[in-house]
Structure formats: C-alpha cells, structure tokens
Amino acid sequence: MATKVLMEALSPTMEEGRLVEWKKAEGAAVKVGEILAEVETDKAVMDLQARAEGVLLKQAITPGTTVPVGQLVGVIGSAGEDIAGLLGASAAGSAGVPAPPPASAQARTAAVATTPGATAAAAAATPAPGPAPTPTAGGRVKASPLARRMAADRGVDLAGVQGSGPEGRIVVRDLSTGARVTPGLRAEGEAFIEVPLSQIRKTIAKRLTQSIGPVPTFYLTTEIDMERVAEAREALNQSAQRGGAGEEAAKVSFNDIVLKATAMALRQHARCNAWWQDDRIRYWNEVHLSVAVAIEDGLITPVVRHADQKTLREIAVEVRSLATRARERRLTPDQYTGGTFSVSNLGMFEIDQFTAVINPPEAGILAVGSVQAKPVAVEGRVEVRRRMRVTMSCDHRVIDGATGAGFLRTLKGMLENPLAML
Amino acid sequence: MPTLTYRDALNQALREEMARDPDVFLMGEEVGVYQGAYKVSRGLLEEFGPTRVVDTPITELGFAGVGVGAAMVGLRPIIEFMTWNFALLAIDQIVNSAAKMRYMSNGQVGVPIVFRGPAGAALQLGAQHSQSFEAMYAHIPGLKVVMPATPADAKGLLKSAIRDDDPIVFMEGEMLYNTKGEVPDGEHLVPIGVADIKRAGNQVSLFCYSKTVSLALKAAEQLDAEGISAEVIDLRTIRPLDLETVFGSVSRTHRAVIVEEGWPFAGAGAQLVDEIQRGVFDELDAPILRVTGADVPMPYNKHLEKAAKVSPEKVVLAVKRVLYLE
Numbered sequence: 001m002a003t004k005v006l007m008e009a010l011s012p013t014m015e016e017g018r019l020v021e022w023k024k025a026e027g028a029a030v031k032v033g034e035i036l037a038e039v040e041t042d043k044a045v046m047d048l049q050a051r052a053e054g055v056l057l058k059q060a061i062t063p064g065t066t067v068p069v070g071q072l073v074g075v076i077g078s079a080g081e082d083i084a085g086l087l088g089a090s091a092a093g094s095a096g097v098p099a100p101p102p103a104s105a106q107a108r109t110a111a112v113a114t115t116p117g118a119t120a121a122a123a124a125a126t127p128a129p130g131p132a133p134t135p136t137a138g139g140r141v142k143a144s145p146l147a148r149r150m151a152a153d154r155g156v157d158l159a160g161v162q163g164s165g166p167e168g169r170i171v172v173r174d175l176s177t178g179a180r181v182t183p184g185l186r187a188e189g190e191a192f193i194e195v196p197l198s199q200i201r202k203t204i205a206k207r208l209t210q211s212i213g214p215v216p217t218f219y220l221t222t223e224i225d226m227e228r229v230a231e232a233r234e235a236l237n238q239s240a241q242r243g244g245a246g247e248e249a250a251k252v253s254f255n256d257i258v259l260k261a262t263a264m265a266l267r268q269h270a271r272c273n274a275w276w277q278d279d280r281i282r283y284w285n286e287v288h289l290s291v292a293v294a295i296e297d298g299l300i301t302p303v304v305r306h307a308d309q310k311t312l313r314e315i316a317v318e319v320r321s322l323a324t325r326a327r328e329r330r331l332t333p334d335q336y337t338g339g340t341f342s343v344s345n346l347g348m349f350e351i352d353q354f355t356a357v358i359n360p361p362e363a364g365i366l367a368v369g370s371v372q373a374k375p376v377a378v379e380g381r382v383e384v385r386r387r388m389r390v391t392m393s394c395d396h397r398v399i400d401g402a403t404g405a406g407f408l409r410t411l412k413g414m415l416e417n418p419l420a421m422l
Numbered sequence: 423m424p425t426l427t428y429r430d431a432l433n434q435a436l437r438e439e440m441a442r443d444p445d446v447f448l449m450g451e452e453v454g455v456y457q458g459a460y461k462v463s464r465g466l467l468e469e470f471g472p473t474r475v476v477d478t479p480i481t482e483l484g485f486a487g488v489g490v491g492a493a494m495v496g497l498r499p500i501i502e503f504m505t506w507n508f509a510l511l512a513i514d515q516i517v518n519s520a521a522k523m524r525y526m527s528n529g530q531v532g533v534p535i536v537f538r539g540p541a542g543a544a545l546q547l548g549a550q551h552s553q554s555f556e557a558m559y560a561h562i563p564g565l566k567v568v569m570p571a572t573p574a575d576a577k578g579l580l581k582s583a584i585r586d587d588d589p590i591v592f593m594e595g596e597m598l599y600n601t602k603g604e605v606p607d608g609e610h611l612v613p614i615g616v617a618d619i620k621r622a623g624n625q626v627s628l629f630c631y632s633k634t635v636s637l638a639l640k641a642a643e644q645l646d647a648e649g650i651s652a653e654v655i656d657l658r659t660i661r662p663l664d665l666e667t668v669f670g671s672v673s674r675t676h677r678a679v680i681v682e683e684g685w686p687f688a689g690a691g692a693q694l695v696d697e698i699q700r701g702v703f704d705e706l707d708a709p710i711l712r713v714t715g716a717d718v719p720m721p722y723n724k725h726l727e728k729a730a731k732v733s734p735e736k737v738v739l740a741v742k743r744v745l746y747l748e
Contacts, residue, residue, distance in 0.1 A: 146676050146707040165708075165746055172676065172707045173746070 002077030002086055003052035005060075009069045010039060010046040015168060017041050018066040019048075019073060024056045030076060037073070052076045057083050070167040143170035150175055160196025160280060192284040194277070201281070205397035215276075219355050220404050221391040224415045226371050229257050230386050232418050236312070254388070255345045256316040258368055261414040262343055263287045263307035264421045269407040273340050274398050275361035281398055282361075290339030290359055291319055293326045300326050301359060303339040347371060353389035363398035364407075367391045388415075423604040431573035431605045432462045432594065435580035436500065438608070440470050443498060446584055449476040449485055450502030450539075459504045460540060460599050486512035486537070490519045493535040498584060503539035506593060507551050512537075513558075520589035521564030534587045538580070540596035541569070542633055542683045546727060549719035554684035559591040560661040560693070567591045567660040568614060571635035573603040575658060578612030586614065595633040617664035619671070623653035626741050627671040627678045629694060631657040634681040634732060641681075641737035652741060660690045668694065669702045676707040677744040681737055686714040708744040713737050 007017050020038040024030055030050040037048045050056075058075040061067060075083045141158045143151070147170045151158050156175060163170035197205070208216030237251050266273040266287045275282040287308040290301035302322035304315060325331050341363075344356040347370035356367035369389040375382050390411070394404040414420045426434065440446045447470075452459050454467040454477040467475040478485040482503065489499040503509040509516070520533045543552035560567045568583055568590055570576040576594065583590040620635060621642050630638040635656045642652040653671050657664065672678050678698055680691035691712040698710055716730035742748040 144707040145703045146705055149704040171746060 002057065002075050002081050002083045003054070004072050004086060005036060005048070005051070005056075005074035005076060007039070007067050007069050007071050007073050008048060009166075010048070011041045011044070014041045014069060016066055016068045017048075019061055019063055020045055021063050022059055023047075024050075026056055026059055027079075028056050030054065030056050048073075050076060055079045057081060058087060060087065068168060141170065142168055144172065147172050147175055155198055155200060157196060157198075191286050192275075192282050194280050194282045196280045201397065204400075208396045215358050215360060216396040217358055217393050218396055218401065218404075219391050219393055220401070220408055221353060221389060222408050222412055223387050223389045224412045225376070226254070226386045226388045226415065228418055229254065229415050230371065233257060240313075252312050252316045254347065254371055255343075255368065256312055256319060257418075258345065258366075258388075258390075258415070259289055259291065259304065259307060259315050259319065259343055260310075260312050261411055261418075261421055262341070262366055263289055263304075263310075265407055265411040265414055266341055267308050268410055269403070271403045272364050272394075272399055272407045274363045275340070276363055276395055276398050277361060281363075284340040286340065288338055288340045290336075290342040290362065290365075291322070292342060292344035292356070293323045295327050295329070300331065300336055301339060301342055302326055302331055302336050305338075342366070343368065347388070353391055355391050356393050358393050358395055360395075363395040364404070365393045366411075367393065423606055425602050426573050426577075426605040427599065428570075428573045428576050428595070428601050428603070429460060429462055429599040431577040431603075432580055433464055433466075434605070435577040435584070436463065436466060437469065439581055439584045440466065440474060443584075445496065446498045446500065447474040447476065447492075448500045448502060449478055449489055451478055451480055451485075451504050453477060453502050458502070460596075462594075462599075463502070482508050482511035483515060486515040487519065489535055489537075490515050490523075490533055493520070493533040493589075494523060494531050498534050498536075500536045500538060500584065503537065505551060505596065506539050506541040506555050507553055509537065509539065509555075516559070516565070516589070516591070517562050521562050524588065525564060532587050533589045536580070536583045536586075536590045536592050538583075538590075538592035538594065540599070541593035542596055543715070543720055543727070543731060544596045546722055546724060547720075548722045552720035552727075554682070554715065556591075556593055556660045557684055557688060557690045557693075560690055561688075565589055565591050566614060566662065567593065568658070569593045569595075569632040569660060570612075570658065571595070571598070571630075571632050571656050573601065574605045574610065575612055575618070575656075577605050578610045579614065579658065582611050582614050585611075590614075593632065597633055601636075612658070615659050615662040615664055617658055617667040618656040619653065619667065620656050621652070621654040623651040623675065625651045625675055625677065626653070626744055627668075627675045628652050628654045628681060628737065628741070629657055629668065629678060629691070630654065630681040631660065631690075632683070634683055637732055637734050638681050638737060640734040641741065644734060644738050645741055650741065650745065657694075663694065663697060665697055665701060668698060672698055672702050673705045676705055677741075678706075678710045679737065679740045679744060680710065680712045681732055682712065682714050683732060684715055686712060686717050689714055708746065711740040711744055713740050 010017065017039040020040050022037045023035045030036065031053050032050055034050045035047040036050050038045050039048045054076045055078060056074060057077045061073050067073060075086055077083060142163060143158050150172060158170055161170050161174055164174050165171045233252055233254065270283050273284045273287055286306060289304045289307040291304060292299055292301050304318055307315060322335065339362060342359045342365035344365060345368040346354055347368055350370050353369040354367050356365045358365050367390065371386050371388045373384050373386050376385050376387060392404055392408055436448060448463060448466060453463045454472065454475045457464040463475065486501055489501040492499045516537060520535055523531050523533045542554045556567050556569060559565050566588060568579050570579045580592060583592050620639060628638040628642060638654045642654050645652045653675055655667060655671055680694050682689055682691045684690060691714065695710045713732050713736045715732060718730060721727050721730055739748060
C-alpha cells in the first residue's frame, strides 16, 4: 500500500517548509530513514527522511516550492502501484501554490528591516487585502470544536485567524489573542499587529460605506488651552538662542509641539494608529506621522518616522528639512509613504478650524487651527487665553466615536499640561 | 474517623453485610481457613461458620457456577477470585449465565451476585498474572464494573455492590490492599455510578480509577508546581459511567486525559473518549489523550515492566500535549 510523504515539522516552530532539493529520484528505491529531500525550515536546512520502504513513486512538488506542514510532497509505494487516488485527494491543497506567510511572520520581517523608512515603504508597497493567514489544506480551516463554537459566538471569522496548534489548528488561545485587541497590546519587537475584521467591524464598515462613501468619515472637534505650551515654547526657544544654537532650524513651532503630543497620544491609543486593510485592520505599534505640506501646485505628506521616540527639537529639525525637500520636489518615495496617522495645520493661515480629508490607508487625520487669544471662563472668571481648535477626521470603519474622543482627550491633556508627555 | 487499610475496609464491608443479611455468603479458594490469599476475609470463618464462608477446590468455573445458581434461587453470594487473572476460567458463568439471566427470563430471575478479587499488575508477576480486564467485563450488557481507589470507597462500594440486585464485577487494586485512609464506621454506602472529584482544577480533566487515581493525583501535583491546574476525577465505576460529572468537568477544562492501567486497544478509556466527543464535542479544545499500559503482554523484566506501566511522568506529558505546550 502506498504511503504519503508529508511535509514534516522539522523544528518546533516550523509551520511551512521549502523543498530545496530532492535526494531521491522518482522510481528510486528507498528504505526507512533514508533522506528523501532537503527542506528549508524557518531555522535551517534539514533532511526529510523516508517513513516507509518501497519506491519513491511521485515527487508531488518541485524544488523551491513552499508548502505548509502536513501537506503531501510525495508518495512511496511499490513499483507500478496506482496512486492517482492519493494524489487526487490532495490536489486541491497541493503543488505549486506557495503558502502565504502568516501575518505575524510578515510583521517580524518588517521589524528586522534595516531602516524604518524601508520598513514602512515595503509595507506600504503591499497594499490592501493581505494574504489569508491560516494555511489550509484544500481550503478547510482546522480549528478545535471549542474554538469553532467560541468564534461563532463572538462573530470571529476563523479564516482570518492564525492557528498555533499542530498543522495550524486554531485553538482557543489563538482566538483570545485575536479578540483581545486592546490599545495596550504590543507584540514585542513587531512593527504592528494585524487583526482580522470581526463581524461587528465588517457590519459597521459595510453600512457606513453605503451611507457616505468609501471612507465613512466623522469629525471630532475640541478646543485646547495653549497657554502652557506657549510659555514652554517661548522658554525653549529663548534658551536655545542663549545657548548659541539659536539658528532658525532649532526653533520649535506650535506645530512641532502638536506633532510630538499627537505621537505620544497615539502610543496610548493604538486603535487610532491604524490602517484599514479591507479584510483586516493593521494596528501599528510604531508611530509614523504624515505631515501635510503645501507645495506650489498641491500638497504632499512627508513622514516623520517614530515621531513618538524623537525629541521636540529632532522633530522640529526633521519637519523643516522634509518641508524644504518637499517644496524642492526632492522627496524620495520612502519619505512620503508609510505614515500611520496624519497632521494637517492651517494655523499659519489664521484658520480657526477645519476638517481634513483622510489619507488612506490611515484611519485618522488631525486638522489643526490657529492659536488665538480669546476670552474664556477660567474658574468662574473671564480670562484672555491662547486657545487652539483641532478637529480629528476618523475612518469610522476603524475608529468609533468614543475611541477617537478618548484619543483627543489624551492629546488635549498633554497640550494643556506638557509634563504629561514625559 | 478510623484509619483503615483498603484490605480491612473490604473486610469490614463483608462482615457488616453478612451480619445484616443472612442470605449473604462468601465462597472461593482459601477464603476460610487460610483467611484469604490477601487476608480480606480474615476472621469471617470464625464469626459466620463454614456454611457462610465456603472454601472451594481450585475450580473457578465450578464455584462461579454454584454462585450463580445460588443467586438465582434467592441467596446473595460473594465469589472471591484469588485474582481476576484466574477468573478467565469462569468467564462463561459470568458472561453467559450471570449477565444473561434477568434478560432471558423476561425479568423473572435476577442474579444478585458479586464477583470480586484483585486486578491489575503488581510487581514482576509475569504476563499471565499482571492484567487489567475491566474493559472486557464492561463490554457485557448486564454487568456492572466497580473499581474502588480508596479504603473508604472500597467499603462503601462493596456494601452497595452486595445490596445490588444485579451481577457486579468488583475489581480491587492488588497494589492498593496496604494503602490506608479514613473509613466511616458502620452504614457507609457509596452509590454505584457516581464519580468523585478528587481535586478541582480548570485547565485539564484527568479521568482515572483504581490504582491510577494516585498516579493522576501525583501528576496533578507536579503540574501544579508548573502552574497547570488539573482536575482529577475518580470514575469509581467503569460501567455505568457517571457521564454527568465527566461532561461537567470537560465543559470547565476543555481538555481531557484518561489514565488507565489496561491495554490501549478497545480499553475502558476508549469508551470514555467516545462518550466525551459525542456528549460535549463543542467544549473540546484538543484531542482527548489516553495514558494506558503498553500494548504488550506485561514484561517480567523489572525495567521493561516499569516502562510498560503508566506513570505520573507519562500523565504530565499527555497533559502538556493537550495544552499544546509540547
């Protein structure tokens, strides 16, 4: 009787393997334990050994092909044996279709890319629907009975869940990580986390898109007291002048401070630092701010990478440099792609407030108005204070009203009390 | 509460039931003058006399048949086999007579009999004397199979078995006779068909019975030290199975491991696997695993025998596999 040769898990974490080279030709006699092929795992090149004795009747995949663990790669039997049944049965899931890398592997790859710019550019270059994350033989999703029931209860589509059990079986712990997408969740060392759309997010997306267009946007406005920011900014810029570094480049603008505060607030509100990816949402663990810059015949958004990790002065210098390059049309693609959230400031044009258009796949943009002195009630008395209005445009498929409002509250708190940014 | 050995707890059950009901009598090889090969019947001949404590020739089929006949005409015999390995000679009486009479007489003739004796492997007794036959008897409609793990259960279940109106296969753990535990005085009855939760836990259910209960408890302790919470359930009876308790536990833990001394093929645990997967399929997060004796005649060699038996280490490994940790 013929025996299937399957891709084996040759390392504890191996989910798929690339067949490097066949060591036995079709028709060759094999004994148990003999090396059939070399397989590249996630860690090294290993030997795939024969588990049965006979003749290698079929090499079901060609060298260079990557298949998930458990998939048929060959057949051992007796010479002349009819193996059409064996091959046919697994034809659907076999041969030549390289399994898409799981989302987590993608994230890991991105995370080890050499420069942040390349990271985001590479990620941006593969837009819209990501590959199905769970390798499935013949399209069937393997899941434990309990995982199936819980997924149905929660409206989670198992097709979008990465299974961690044997041969990619989805077990309950896989669901709980998928379902526990809290802003605080940060996978160590990964640039982002991708979360398949839950049923409720799918429904929200469908209904709202029907209502107002492909990016169903809503707007949240708040007014922020800028007195303390203004005082801090004046002090900073004076000390920079006294320190002899008082060049134009080192001056910090209100916008630089807004950028810094936005980046810090996004770290606390990962749900707003996200990309809409059609069948999933990518929640970024890194903050890359797109900054809208007006140029002669239009507008471009260079990106301040890792804005949350940069000092105010670093942001100030970088934004000026990017803006200059933008006006000179010398920005390279990696300098204007890969942002995770946008900020657009029309304060210098004395605009009180406005709404900005979202820059897909980002899910949010902050429109910043001018800082104006105006009378406001402070502890029951009218005082003249410097105030600024910001309006956040939110992609409702990703961000709900309360989610966006939570972010704005944090941002407001940071600007009204700059120490909160520390 | 007095502390007794498993052996003395059985002795107490026999004495109390013989004193309570004059129809109860004990019959078997060496049960009288020698007071039992394992001293379970110590003092009974003296107390109840030779008509109620009957020494037999070495004729398992014969005295098992005498017992079935006596039960059919209204007595309540207790038939002791020196070990269940020897009961193979009497299996025709157990299966073809005791288990069939109520059915074939259209309910007119019951067989209130207890077949009892030590079961399972002890130490280096060889392939023919180291066997676990509970699956064979549990296979037979008309028989109940009872396997106590503790002295208290030994007493309470034997008393219930003697009072039961149908044939009972009562298997004592040969390695358990010397184990001690608290045993309630007097009227202590443990109902047949009710499992006992020995240790509560929430990550995996360990189902066990007879000698494997202590193995499972040891495994649970090791697992606890590693932060894994195992529930240990003593089935107490293999047939009928207490499915309510089994299903309740699996519904809490979502994982099950069954620990049994017998062979894997068509073993008692296989039936439990079948019941669980049909009864609470949607609760399972992993395949149900069984830790069983090796699928070989028991080796005499000490090291091979050890390797063939179930152990806490094997249970721990199985638990880690159903938790996807191995």
